[in-house]
Amino acid sequence: MDPFSITAGVVGIVGPTLHCVRLLIKDLQNIADAPDAVKALTTDLQSVGLALASVQAVTDPQWKSLGDAVTTQSKAATTSCKTSCERFRTSLDRWTRHSTDGTLSWRDRVTLGVFRQGHIKSLSEQLQNCNITLTSVASIATLHSSLQQAQAAEVIKTMISTKEAAVNDAIAAANDQSAEIGAKLEALTLAEPDEGETDADQTGATRQVAMEKKALGESRKVFEGLLSAIQTAAANAQATQGPTVTFGSHNQGQQVGVNSGTISATFSGRG
Known part of the structure; x- marks a missing residue:
């Protein structure tokens, strides 16, 4: 597949997703006396934007x-982010159907404040993960340009090391979250509806957690790809800087390679 057609596909979905995010932010901001969880969701959406x-x-x-x-x-x-935001807008409209002029009725306030907490929390966690994923993509996409501008080997080494550590941390966090979401999805599947909760509400909540799990898997694949891109950047940086011998994360030992030019070696003990 032509890589530029893939690029066009990414760009093509970003605009509509950003539009959907902004519409949901507006919907939430129009609820003048919204519960704290709903206000926090607005902050998550702004970060994703x-x-x-x-x-x-x-x-x-x-x-x-x-x-x-x-x-x-x-x-x-x-x-996945766009789909979740669209579904939440539909659910929000149903949850606030008894309210007018941006003021929640007591019935809708109870609905949002108690019964929908799990649904709102799941979307919040998905949005936070989406934010981390997309921010990482944008940051590492500029890594190659930054490397071209960097002159000092230590600057390059630090940049690559920092990005690699951040992505590895994100992969580890995704693995931990995956197990938690799996347990949450199983519990939702087996649970009976709460008092005041409709079948549609329970289905929506279950669907949202399933979407969160799916999105987390997609993010993990993004991070794995980014890790590969960082390693490629590291190899390119080493080639650009010339035959410099460097040491791994343990910062010790000796490395020997075949080299036809002048070797610059740096030795140091444990930090």
Whole structure:
């Protein structure tokens, strides 16, 4: 598949997703006396909006440097975010059907404040994960450009090390979250509806957690692709800097390689 057609696919979904996010923010802000959980969701959405805007700024050559896997999974992760926001807007309209002029009726306040907490929390966690994923994509997409501008080997080494550590942490966090979401989805599937909760509400909540799990899997694949892109950037940086011998994360030992030029070696003990 043409990598630039993949890039067009990513860019094509970012705009509609950003529009959907902004519509949901407006809907939530129109609820004047919204519960704290709903207000917090607004903050999550605003962060995702900024992440989407940063992804829009990624250039075609930068997408190409990330590779097909990252661009494909970035599109999937963005699409999942859009789907969840659209579904939540539909649910929100149903949950506030007894309210007028932005003021919640007592019945709708109870609905949002008690019965829908799980649904809102699941969407919040998905949005936070989406924010981390898209921000990482935009940040690492510019890594190659930054490396071209960096002159000192230590600057390059620090940049790559920092990005690699951040992505590894994100993968570890995704693994932990996956187990938690699996247990939550199983509990929702077996649970009886709460008093005042309709079958549609329970179905919506279950569907949202399932979407959160799906989106988390997509994000993990993005991070794995980004890790590969970072390793490629590291190899390119080493080639650009010339035959410099460096040491791994343990900062000890000796490395020997075949080299036809002058070798610059740095030795140090444990930090």
